[in-house]
Amino acid sequence: MTELLRIRDLSVVYKTRRGTAYGVNGVSLDLEENKTLGLAGESGCGKSTLGRAIIRLVPYPGQIASGEISLNIEREILCGGGVIRKGMTNLMELNDEQMRSLRGCEIAYIFQDPMTSLNPMRSIGKHFEELMRAHDPTVKKEAAVERAKEILEGLGISPERVLDYPHQFSGGMRQRVMIGLGLALQPKLLIADEPTTSLDVIVEAQILRQVAELKAKFDLTMILITHNLGVLAQTADSIAIMYAGRIVEVADTGSLFESPQHPYTQALLESVPDVSKPEKRLTWIPGAPPDLTRPIPGCMYNPRCPHVMDICKEVNPQLVPSKTGGLVACHLYDGG
Amino acid sequence: MTGDKIVHGIFFSVGVLRNGVRERSRKALIALAFVMVLAFSLIVALVGFGLNSSSQFGSQVVGGTFLYAIIMMVTYVLQKRRVAAGRAKRSVGRLILVIACVGVSLAVVLLSFLIMPLRPIVLLNAVLIGGLVLTFVLILIYDGHPILKERGTAGLIAEAGLLIVSGIVYMTAVSIWIVPYDPTKLGVGPQLLPPSPGFPLGTTYLGQDLLSRTIAGGTIMLEVAILSVLVCFSIGVPLGLAASFRGGLWDRGVCLLMDSIYAFPGLVLAIAIAAMLGPGVVNLALAIAFVYIPSYFRVVRSQVLTVKxxxxxxxxxxxxxxxxxxxxxxxxxxxxxxxxxxMSINFADAILTAAGLTFVGLGPPVDVPDWGWDLTFGWGYLISGAWWVITYPGLMIVLLALGFTLAGEGLNEVLTPKLKE
Structure with a gap:
């Protein structure tokens, strides 16, 4: 298995009037080809920011402060400023024009809101045409429309609907169109930012199954950002749990659900409602995530952690190998 | 009565008409009769004007424009059939159309030099513009009507607006040749004569024929309105787009500039600029355009900030x-x-501002017939009972503004896919 994406010490800061907030704080991550990595955590933990940072589109006023994002590029890409070569490339070193030609072509990104993610003034076919032309101006209109029909058919939308406008599609269909647009140029890496959050469960299941099929068909590597652990249990190969801008645990899906190591992961799994156990009351994690503009010393989770020790309030734990084969950042496990 | 036939209030008759076949055919007959009467009266009016024109060339000019339009229309239909049958490519069809247009226009130019060696430009202008407008109308009815009808009320509104505007443009284009009297000549009849057989719309306080002035008076209005709207649209929209998309210092700077233009009362600023540039149609249009740039900028900017x-x-x-x-x-x-x-509001506004500038003497020269001129100098005679002097030019301005507004509103709805179904 070859490595596709390597992130080292990535930090994203939001410079606000109240101070500098670390949206992503020293995250390191490795992603192998053809794997699906689930990125989970509660709202505001920086999972979307991490996804955005990979395509270098952190929303204003955020910016990538430091770190390295390397992507293994399999084909040479021509762009205005020259050629992007094959092999591991540090995305932080590319200029804007090179980065632009990578987006959509090598890395696709799908947003959570399909209702407004399509241009209401353009037909679906036009969307495909513009996407292809943005990356290769020589593409003919007819060829683009043919490709659009092919992709739509693969996603279960009848091909003659390429001439329709976004408002004539339902939410699930629009999300499928978005996925089709994302995959039109056969990217290697697909980042899906809560792709099914605004859809109902039945459509959600359909879309997830289709994504899984497409993943096999196109040799995709996926990063699935969600707060829905049930979705991750179904689709992800491994899961990274984030808390307050840091990754606290990475493990294979099976071992993470069977024996979660980090106290936060344990609490997170506890708070998932279980239909089969009606006697179990809904639980939650007491307290709230820390204010990112005022980082607390030591482990970010220490005010809410039931196993808190003295060292937790002073030293920030590093990711160390856990006994289930994953990585965990907690002083309970680093021998301290 | 089934549920869908129960229509409330004012739409009752419409609902019933839609359902019965007999009613529908009756409605179609009424519509056909209406169109026939309208077309017949238009033709009678044009023939009448042509025969009674002061220039003696009225019927020839009108006939020329019709001939031009019919040739173009036939070419259009033929090439469209060929393209539809797959015997020619679309680009070839377009080429045929362009060649036909250039050929007929050249013939018009040659003929007008032969017939009227003294004033060929005036003649060929009238025939060319009139012919093109008529072609547009014919194609709109032949080709555009089925499409616009599909879109329901909005499409019909757009069609009505376009027809009104092109009707007025046509009238203005051929006006010099079909008017019964020279519209600028003084004392062709008694002063302030009420509408009577010799002067169907009466005369002005200078004894000019009001019918001629009403027909010919649109030139300045149309030129000023179209020119000024084009200028301020093509400056205001790109400026608003660029500044607000870029943001930052650029945006601030342009905003400041636009706000400082906005701070002046519109007419005062227009007077100042027109006075600086001097009288004349182009200067008038520029002065009006300058005043309206900020409103485009503001609207575009606020929209871009939302959309982006x-x-x-x-x-x-x-x-x-x-x-x-x-x-x-x-x-x-x-x-x-x-x-x-x-833009459609702007058209109406530009016309009114042009009338205002004419009033203070910064408008077109006195010897050009103009509705604004008649309005501003005729309203004083309203007190003495001469209602006709301002009524007819006023009606024309209202009609023109209405046409622009209908066309703008209708096209807006037709061109927005969101409102399609």
Missing amino acids: ELPYVEAAVVMGARNREILLRYILPNILPSAIVL
């Missing part, structure tokens, strides 16, 4: 679209409807 934060623009960025593409394909089409609505 929407997810589909973000999605375009994520898919690797360039800034230029985002601006032209994602933002511009979505803000254009509001700019077009503003």
Whole structure:
């Protein structure tokens, strides 16, 4: 298995009037080809920011402060400023024009809101045409429309609907169109930012199954950002749990659900409602995530952690190998 | 009576008419009769004007424009059939159309030099513009009507607006040749004569024939309105797009400039600029255009600021679209409807401002017939009972503004896919 994406010490800061907030704080991550990595955590933990940072589109006023994002590029890409070569490339070193030609072509990104993610003034076919032309101006209109029909058919939308406008599609269909647009140029890496959050469960299941099929068909590597652990249990190969801008645990899906190591992961799994156990009351994690503009010393989770020790309030734990084969950042496990 | 036939209130008759076959045919007959009567009276009026024209060339000019339009129309239909049958490519069809247009126009130019060696430009202008407008009308009815009808009321409103505007443009284009009297000549009849057989709309306080002035008076209005709207649209919209998309210091700077223009009362600023540039149609249009640039800028800017934060623009960025593409394909089409609505209001406003500038003597020269001129100098005679002097030019201005507004509103609805179904 070859490595596709390597992130080292990535930090994203939001410079606000109240101070500098670390949206992503020293995250390191490795992603192998053809794997699906689930990125989970509660709202505001920086999972979307991490996804955005990979395509270098952190929303204003955020910016990538430091770190390295390397992507293994399999084909040479021509762009205005020259050629992007094959092999591991540090995305932080590319200029804007090179980065632009990578987006959509090598890395696709799908947003959570399909209702407004399509241009209401353009037909679906036009969307495909513009996407292809943005990356290769020589593409003919007819060829683009043919490709659009092919992709739509693969996603279960009848091909003659390429001439329709976004408002004539339902939410699930629009999300499928978005996925089709994302995959039109056969990217290697697909980042899906809560792709099914605004859809109902039945459509959600359909879309997830289709994504899984497409993943096999196109040799995709996926990063699935969600707060829905049930979705991750179904689709992800491994899961990274984030808390307050840091990754606290990475493990294979099976071992993470069977024996979660980090106290936060344990609490997170506890708070998932279980239909089969009606006697179990809904639980939650007491307290709230820390204010990112005022980082607390030591482990970010220490005010809410039931196993808190003295060292937790002073030293920030590093990711160390856990006994289930994953990585965990907690002083309970680093021998301290 | 089934549920869908129960229609409330004012739509009752419409609902019933839609259902019965007999009623529908009766409605179609009424419509046909109406169109026939309208067309017949138009033809009678044109023939009458042509025969009674002061220039002696009225019927020839009108006939020329019709001939031009019919030739063009026949070419259009033939090439369209060929293209539809697959015997010619679309580009070939277009080429045929362009060749026909150039050929007929050249013939018109040659003929007008032969027939009227003294004033060929005036003649060929009238025939060319009139012929092109008629061609547009014919194609609109032949080809555009089925499409516009599909879109329901909005399409019909757009069609009505376009027809009104092209009717007035046609009338203005051929006006010099079909008017019964020279519209600028003084004392062709008694002063302030009420409408009577010799002078169907009466005369002005200078003894000019009001019918001639009403027919010919649109030139300045149309030129000023179209020119000024084009100028301020093509400056205000790109400026608003560029500044607000870029943001930052650029945006601040342009905003400041626009606000400082906005701070002046419109007419005062227009007077100042027109006085600086001197009288004349182009200067008048520029002065009016300058005053209206900020309103386009403001509307476009507020829209861009909303649209550029929407997810589909973000999605375009994520898919690797360039800034230029985002601006032209994602933002511009979505803000254009509001700019077009503003344009239709702007037309009416420009006409009124032009009338105001004419009033203070910064308008066109006195010897050009103009509705604004008649309005501003005729209203004083209203007290003495001469209602006709301002009524007819006023009606024409209202009609023109109505045409522009209908066309603008209707096209806005037709061109927005969101409102399609």
